[in-house]
Amino acid sequence: MNPSAQGIPGLPDLTHPQELIQFGTQALKGSLLIVFLVIALGIAIALISFSLRRHPTAQTVFFNEWAINYAQILKGLQHLALIIILLIPGFFLCSTLSNRYHHWEQARVAQVAETVAGDKLEQTAPQIRYVVKEPYSYTTTVKDKIVKVNDTQQVNRYLTLAGSQIQVKLNQDVDVKGRSSIYKVDYTAEYKVNNPLTDINSFFFEAPPPNGYSLLARYKVERDGTQLPQKNPGDYGFPFRLEPGAETTLKVTYQAQGGPRWVYNASGQLLSKFRLTTIADFSPVDFASGIAPNNKKTEKGSTAFTWIFDDNVSVKNPFGVFTNTEPVRNTGIIPRLLLLAPAVFIWWIILLYLSLPMSLKNVAIAAGIFFACILTLTYLGRLISPVLVWTMISLILLSLMWGLGGNRRASLAAILCTIAGSVIPVLGLLVPYSGLTLSLAGLLSAVWLAVRHWYSWQTVTTEH
Incomplete structure (x- = not known):
């Protein structure tokens, strides 16, 4: 088979054992570095508090302020760590699917070429x-x-x-x-x-x-x-x-x-x-x-x-x-979408964080739904039009996101975030006018955040 049909050169593929081991080693090193930083920050706060033991009032004020800040940092790190934990496997999942899809497309092209070239x-x-x-x-x-x-x-x-x-x-x-x-x-x-x-x-x-x-x-x-x-x-x-x-x-x-x-x-x-x-x-x-x-x-x-x-x-x-065989059209669209899917996920999650109070549980569930939709699109897109598949998936995604809000206004905010941060960007990567569609999605996201924080949507609340 032609070498170009073997996959995208240099793209991580978790079906390759060597790359999987290398990924696990790098992830372990990164996790240990984060743990050491958190412990070092806690030790630094404890040492400063110990040095102020002769000044009880200053020690109390300093300790209370840093205790609150440290708790906020730990809470923020929990969310950041969860997003990183979800994003990195999601990226490698998408890169693997992109590699496999590229291989499948090239195999189709080679199969069609065999019917119009060679022996006669x-x-x-x-x-x-x-x-x-x-x-x-x-x-x-x-x-x-x-x-x-x-x-x-x-x-x-x-x-x-x-x-x-x-x-x-x-x-x-x-x-x-x-x-x-x-x-x-x-x-x-x-x-x-x-x-x-x-x-x-x-x-x-x-x-x-x-x-x-x-x-x-x-x-x-x-x-x-x-x-x-x-x-x-x-x-x-x-x-x-x-x-x-x-x-x-x-x-x-x-x-x-x-x-x-x-x-x-x-x-x-x-x-x-x-x-x-x-x-x-x-x-x-x-x-x-x-x-x-x-x-x-x-x-x-x-x-x-x-x-x-x-x-x-x-x-x-x-x-x-x-x-005569039907020509293989629009090759490379799904692999490009899969490579950009983690960026779309970050876009969507940021919109949700800026619009709704998000718990760790809801972030994990939303990430699971998003990558499940991308996985479904990848394989159903081989059978029917990817645009039609994503339209059907979007209806399911929007109906699920309605339950993210604790009231009608919060649910509507979740729907708007999903449309601007997920549905339209993915659709934009599937249609020929990607730049125009992504620009409209970015404009819709900016307008929504402006309306959410500057006008009458400041009181959006949810129950978790």
Whole structure:
């Protein structure tokens, strides 16, 4: 598999044991540092209080003030520690999901690419070859003298096909181990040949089988209903005689199996009175190489493409049909959202802290709900539109956040915080106009905080 499908380089992934151990070691060191700082602050307060033991009044005032401040610091540290405890595992969860989702998207892209690239059945247009003798001269040395010699050589020349009537029936087999699919081809072509030459009546009809086949069966060439014998094994040149001014019809039929595309290659020849009809008894299917057919008809589960070229048309690229697949669109959106989800969580939690009295229990529950919603979005987004999934999840999230308030006004504040800090930012990361949507979410957050603290919402209270 392509290395780009293995994940986002440098992104932490908790499914890798080495990174998991490294994360645990760093988290332990950080926790010990916080514990030492808290203990050091307590020891410092105790030493200052002990040094003021000879001044009871000053000691009492100092101890009471620092005791209150220390208690507030410890309370704030509890909330900070809880948010950090929730944020760090949340970040590693989101980074792991982002890595996995990126891997899944790249695997889908590789799977789709296999259906339109790689092996194919390519039928080359046959050629009518004849041999002529042409004079040429060269110099040689005879008895130390330079002598010019005139001689003749045989040169291959080719006739242009007077007409081509080709019909190809295609069936697809998808139950093939190690392959996306294979084509089963039933090929029938009639080629008209006329002899405009006056002194040549011996020709070779060179009609090779399709390139890339894995199985070729019932291959035969017929002239006016009579099968032409194959002179040499592996040689697909059939000699025949055609008198000057005469016309004949050569028919080629075979059945083949091969890659999941079928194309016809004109090999630089001018096509005259050319008609190619391909009938694909499966769907979805579309024309290949960007050369649009003159007619497309679909009925009873089969699609027929017809190319018609009347007079001296040169087609540079091979053209034909391939199994059409829905393009993989909007890749990278969910991985980007997952990487930014911890920032959205902090945004939302700050709005809640600035709007409502938050207890440790409620912070933990809110964080659990948020990351559960992100997890649900990640996996349901593989099945249906992520925007539709987030719309349904948002209704559940808002209904749960209503219970965060102890009264109607507090519940409404929780709803507004959730819309501005969670619902709209996540939606903004899913839609094309992310910058505009995030700007609206930021403006809504600022307006809400201004209204909450400067106008008639100062008395928002909750019961915990």
